[in-house]
Amino acid sequence: xxxxxxxxxxxxxxxxxxxxxxxxxxxxxxxxxxxxxxxxxxxxxxxxxxxxxxxxxxxxxxxxxxxxxxxxxxxxxxxxxxxxxxxxxxxxxxxxxxxxxxxxxxxxxxxxxxxxxxxxxxxxxxxxxxxxxxxxxxxxxxxxxxxxxxxxxxxxxxxxxxxxx
Numbered sequence: 001x002x003x004x005x006x007x008x009x010x011x012x013x014x015x016x017x018x019x020x021x022x023x024x025x026x027x028x029x030x031x032x033x034x035x036x037x038x039x040x041x042x043x044x045x046x047x048x049x050x051x052x053x054x055x056x057x058x059x060x061x062x063x064x065x066x067x068x069x070x071x072x073x074x075x076x077x078x079x080x081x082x083x084x085x086x087x088x089x090x091x092x093x094x095x096x097x098x099x100x101x102x103x104x105x106x107x108x109x110x111x112x113x114x115x116x117x118x119x120x121x122x123x124x125x126x127x128x129x130x131x132x133x134x135x136x137x138x139x140x141x142x143x144x145x146x147x148x149x150x151x152x153x154x155x156x157x158x159x160x161x162x163x164x165x
Contacts, residue, residue: 065158066124069133
């Protein structure tokens, strides 16, 4: 509406307001009834990931490399205890986070990916102790990666490539 009114000379541009907007970084989202300007980086990333998910075009993800190593293997997304029971040796453990009870599965995994965590989280520390490639803080990894996907995990660069779904 604002652009239309400006083009039809129905309103005059507020130069100070335009200058303020120019300095902000964000995205405009149409939410069924209105446009909304979003500046919050975490909310922007969630929206971008949702759009990419809907288009089905995610080929790689980025997080923080927590333990070096490069591995290509099948993924096992673990959100529940039932998922843990189905874990197979050599799979890459993909979880929201890890806890001490996950350690026995980490020992037989070929790598670890978590949605959350910092460099001193459980997944990072145990992965370093076990010399497992590990990438932490990969937002929405458990939503994007599916059990059975073949992925390449680079624990040094913090990148994950989805090779085959």
